[in-house]
Amino acid sequence: xxxxxxxxxxxxxxxxxxxxxxxxxxxxxxxxxxxxxxxxxxxxxxxxxxxxxxxxxxxxxxxxxxxxxxxxxxxxxxxxxxxxxxxxxxxxxxxxxxxxxxxxxxxxxxxxxxxxxxxxxxxxxxxxxxxxxxxxxxxxxxxxxxxxxxxxxxxxxxxxxxxxxxxxxxxxxxxxxxxxxxxxxxxxxxxxxxxxxxxxxxxxxxxxxxxxxxxx
Amino acid sequence: xxxxxxxxxxxxxxxxxxxxxxxxxxxxxxxxxxxxxxxxxxxxxxxxxxxxxxxxxxxxxxxxxxxxxxxxxxxxxxxxxxxxxxxxxxxxxxxxxxxxxxxxxxxxxxxxxxxxxxxxxxxxxxxxxxxxxxxxxxxxxxxxxxxxxxxxxxxxxxxxxxxxxxxxxxxxxxxxxxxxxxxxxxxxxxxxxxxxxxxxxxxxxxxxxxxxxxxxxxxxxx
Numbered sequence: 297x298x299x300x301x302x303x304x305x306x307x308x309x310x311x312x313x314x315x316x317x318x319x320x321x322x323x324x325x326x327x328x329x330x331x332x333x334x335x336x337x338x339x340x341x342x343x344x345x346x347x348x349x350x351x352x353x354x355x356x357x358x359x360x361x362x363x364x365x366x367x368x369x370x371x372x373x374x375x376x377x378x379x380x381x382x383x384x385x386x387x388x389x390x391x392x393x394x395x396x397x398x399x400x401x402x403x404x405x406x407x408x409x410x411x412x413x414x415x416x417x418x419x420x421x422x423x424x425x426x427x428x429x430x431x432x433x434x435x436x437x438x439x440x441x442x443x444x445x446x447x448x449x450x451x452x453x454x455x456x457x458x459x460x461x462x463x464x465x466x467x468x469x470x471x472x473x474x475x476x477x478x479x480x481x482x483x484x485x486x487x488x489x490x491x492x493x494x495x496x497x498x499x500x501x502x503x504x505x506x507x508x509x510x511x512x
Numbered sequence: 513x514x515x516x517x518x519x520x521x522x523x524x525x526x527x528x529x530x531x532x533x534x535x536x537x538x539x540x541x542x543x544x545x546x547x548x549x550x551x552x553x554x555x556x557x558x559x560x561x562x563x564x565x566x567x568x569x570x571x572x573x574x575x576x577x578x579x580x581x582x583x584x585x586x587x588x589x590x591x592x593x594x595x596x597x598x599x600x601x602x603x604x605x606x607x608x609x610x611x612x613x614x615x616x617x618x619x620x621x622x623x624x625x626x627x628x629x630x631x632x633x634x635x636x637x638x639x640x641x642x643x644x645x646x647x648x649x650x651x652x653x654x655x656x657x658x659x660x661x662x663x664x665x666x667x668x669x670x671x672x673x674x675x676x677x678x679x680x681x682x683x684x685x686x687x688x689x690x691x692x693x694x695x696x697x698x699x700x701x702x703x704x705x706x707x708x709x710x711x712x713x714x715x716x717x718x719x720x721x722x723x724x725x726x727x728x729x730x731x732x733x734x
Contacts, residue, residue: 358668358714360675362686363707370699374515448578455580459679466582479590487579487587494578 300476306485312468313489319464320451322386327393327450334398336427339405349398356395362456364388369460385457385464393450400442404435441504448494448501455490465489521696522705532688533709539684540671540717542606547613547670548663552652554618555625569618576615582676584608589680605677605684613670620662624655664721668714675710685709 337349356364369384408431416426436443458467469486473479558569576584588611589604599607628651636646656663678687685706693702 355711358672358711359707360672360686360710362675362678363689363703363710366689366703367700367707370693370703374700452578452580455582456676458582459676466580466586469583469586473590479586480592480594483583483587483591487575487583490579490583491575495574498574498578 300472302481305472305476305478305482308472309465309469309482309485309489312463312465313493315462315464316451316454316490317493319385319389319454319457319462320447323389323393323454324447324450326386326390327397330390330394331397331401334394335401335405338398338402353395353399356392357399361388361392361453362459364392365456365460381457381460381462384460385454385462389450389453389457392453393446396446396449397443400439400446401435403442404437404439405431407438408434438508441501441508444497444504445501448497451493451497452490517701518698519701519705521692521698521701525692525696525702528688528692529685529706529709532683532685532706533713535682535684536671536674536713539602539605539609539674539677539682540667543609543613543670543674544667546606546610547617548621550610550614551617551621554614555622556647558618558622559625573615573618576612577619581608581612581673582679584612585677585680601677601680601682604680605674605682609670609674609677612673613666616666616670617663620659620666621655623662624659625651627658628654660721660725664718664725667721668717671717672710672714 334349334352337345338353340346340349365384365388368388369379369381372379372384372387412430412434413426416430421429454464455466458464458470461467465486469482473482476482554569554573557565558573560566585605585608588608589599589601592599632650632654633646636650637643641649674684675686678684678690681687689702689706693699696702
C-alpha cells in the first residue's frame with residue numbers, strides 16, 4: 297500500500313484541477329460562440345426561428361445536465377462517432393452553456409429601448425451592422441454580471457463530468473479517497489479548491505452588479 | 513444506420529421509472545419546504561443587528577454557492593462518518609439538498625425583504641402590531657410575492673440537480689435509469705425516456721407552482 301501524505305493528496309488534487317479549469321475555459325468559449333448563434337435565432341424576425349431557439353433553451357434548462365451528458369456519452373456512439381469522456385464533457389457543457397448564455401444575453405437585448413434599433417435604421421445600417429455596432433455591445437455590457445455568474449455555475453457543473461469518467465478534480469478525489477480512506481480531508485480540500493476558483497469570480501460579479509446599480 | 517432504436521423494454525420499466533420519479537418528487541418537496549423555512553430565518557438573521565450572525569450566514573452562503581453540489585454531497589455522505597455521523601443515503605441527500613437550496617434561497621428571500629418599502633413596516637408598527645406580527649403578516653407575504661418567480665426557478669434547478677444524488681445510491685429517477693440501462697443494454701433509449709420525464713416534471717412543476725403558489729401566498733398568509 298502506498299502512503300499518501302497530506303501534501304501528496306493536495307499536489308494530486310491541484311494537478312487534477314488543471315483539467316477542471318481547462319474544461320471550464322473550453323466549454324465557456326465554445327458556449328459563448330454557440331450561444332451567440334442561438335441568441336441570433338432567438339431574437340430573429342422569423343417566428344419559427346425564435347420558436348426553435350426557445351425550445352432549444354427550454355430543453356437544456358429543463359433537463360438535468362447529468363442526463364444530457366449521459367445521452368451524449370451513450371448516444372453519439374450509436375450515430376457512429378467514437379466518443380471519449382473528454383469529448384462528451386466538452387460537447388455537453390458547451391451545448392448547455394450556449395442555452396444559458398443565449399437566454400442571459402437575450403435579456404440584455406430586450407432590455408434595450410427600441411429606439412436603439414430605430415436609431416440604427418435611421419443611420420442606414422442594415423440588420424447585421426445594427427446588431428454588431430449598436431445592440432450587441434450594449435447587451436453584453438449590461439449582462440456582464442450574470443455572464444460571469446454563469447461562469448461560476450459552469451465551473452461547478454464540470455464536477456458532473458466525473459460521473460461519465462472524465463478525469464477532473466472530483467474523479468481524481470474519488471480515486472485518492474479510495475486509496476487513503478480520508479474522505480473528510482480529500483473532499484474538504486476539493487471543496488476548498490473549487491471555492492478558490494469560484495469565489496473571486498463571485499466577488500467580481502458583485503462588483504459588476506453594484507456598478508450597474510449605480511449607473512441607474 | 514446500423515442501429516435501430518428499441519423501446520420494447522419500456523412496458524416492463526414503467527413501474528421503476530414511476531417509483532424513481534416519486535422519490536425525486538419527494539426529495540424536492542422536502543427540500544423546498546425545509547429550504548424556504550430555513551432561508552426565511554437565514555435572511556432575517558442576515559439583516560439582524562448581531563454582526564457575528566450576519567457574518568456566519570454570509571460565510572455559509574458563499575461557501576455553498578462557490579462549491580459544486582456533488583462535492584457537498586460527497587463531503588456529507590463520505591466525510592461526516594469520521595465524526596461518527598453516519599447517514600442513510602436518503603437522509604444525506606435531503607440534508608445536502610436542503611443545505612444547498614437554503615444558501616440560494618436565503619439570498620432570494622433577502623432580496624424580497626429588501627424590496628418591501630419601509631413605509632409598510634412603519635404603517636404596521638403605527639397600528640400597534642408587535643414586531644413579529646409585522647414581519648409575518650406584512651413584510652413576508654409581500655416579499656414572497658416579489659420573489660416568487662425566482663424561487664420557482666430555484667426549486668426547478670434544485671430538482672434537476674437532484675439527479676446527482678443517484679451517486680450515493682438514493683433510488684431516485686437517475687438511479688433507476690442507471691439500473692434499467694444496465695439490465696436492458698439500451699442506454700441511449702433509457703436515458704432519453706428519463707430525460708423526457710425530467711423535462712415533463714420541470715414543466716409540470718413550474719405550471720403547478722405558478723397556478724397554486726402565487727394565490728396561496730398572497731391570500732393565505734396575509
